Amino acid sequence: MLLIDKYAYMNRWQHIHPIEKIVLAFFLLLFSLTVKDTLVSLITFIVMSAFTILGAKIPFKYYFKLLLVPGFFLLSSMMTILISFTSNTILIPSSLWTTEFLGLHIFITKHSVETATQLFFTVLSSISCLYFLTLTTPVHDIMHVLRKLKVPALLIELTEITYRFIFVFLETSLKMHQAQNARLGYLTVKQSIHSLGLLVSSLFIHVFQRSKELIIAMNSRCYMEDIKLLEDDYSFSQRNWLGIVVISISIVAVYIQFGGSLNG
Template sequence: MLNIDFLASHNAIHKVAASQKITFSVISLSLVTLLRNNILSVWTLLFMSSVIIFYAKIPWKTYVTLLIAPIGFVFAGMIAIVLSISFAQPIPISALWHSTLLGMQLFILPNDLLRAITIFFTSISATSCLYFLILTTPMYEISPVLARLKVPTIIIELIELMYRFIFLLLQTVAQLYTAQDARLGYRTYRISFQSLSFLISALFRSIFFRHQAMTYAMTARNIEQFIIPQQFLSEKAWDQKLTIIAGGFLIVTFVLIV
């Protein structure tokens, strides 16, 4: 995941205007989340994946790895939606599956299963829309666009800080875990839990000190905000090919809706 920044700056469409990529991503994301149609979600997932891999030239292994990551969270939410629990009421006749565990009656209803499937496809397709933006557009190009849209500066800076410290968090965790593992810090369950508590404590201390050092560095250079002014960024034009691709997507989406 530490390669996301590199891919965002070194892909086949990195010279395309950030405003065009943001517009395409937001429109497709809005259609998927508002309409919540399984056919539309599958179409959006396949289309956006094709654009990311074949047009933006993002390595398919990296994209698939990133796409698999949120599936675990989606499945965890699906279990809470699909599985119904009853202590005294009789199981509905329409239940697709039922079982008894420790006095509880567990069962699955058709409507709950369909709702969970819809949420699954909607979530994954929406994720692909966001990945199109994240993997093709650096954060320093997104911020000026948000500023032109009159998004409050404090919100933009919070987004940039969160984006920055996610990667610092992952890098620090990897370094601390490697250091602990080299010292046999995970050879037994008891020592593993102890090492995990030390890792979490050291992690928060490290992130706090890094944030403090970055704040001092910005203050010393008289920097008041993280947003890079537009005049320091190269001008990028809208890409005609991407416009045609987006138009084709909207036409097929309209046909599917109708």
């Protein structure tokens, strides 16, 4: 079991109704993406991170490691926005920094800094909302909420099967990697590349075989195009709903009062 899945079942807020957590996470996520305000995104990130670490008691080190996972893609996106280059000096606007390399003029403008900063905090706030939901709410609870929202059963079924096969991939690849490593398959760079190629090719064969076995098992249990799971007994909390309303109104009020103060 992945740690992210383990914490979803064993966190401090596991007994809170999943609808309450989904409403809070998705409201802040959608509002942050809609307004694209640096201050709102920063507050959203702080609030959701505090709920995840202090409220749900998710270890800070693990949460920080999860934040580093999309860090490479975020930084690469920021660099493409931040840095511009041209061969025509006439096209260079007023810049904060400029240099020349191999006949190209590389420069950074105030607008690009503002855009990159806005992107950084918007993405960070969105990630914190999604991590809050995934680290505090089991997947089958989210699927039950989607069923209540009348999401097409086919989409829910595909999501559940895809989630299941994440663990099949990980389990199979781990066993194969351990077997190769025990035979010194990663002793040199050349051997590592060769072993990795064998692992990938064999992995897909094993997973396809497991998928056929899954279909046979489901059909033998009278599968009727709908996966039935037991639903946990949750109850709504007036205090939680009051907290969600207060947080939502506060975020909107901050945007109305100070919106754009950090953007320009």
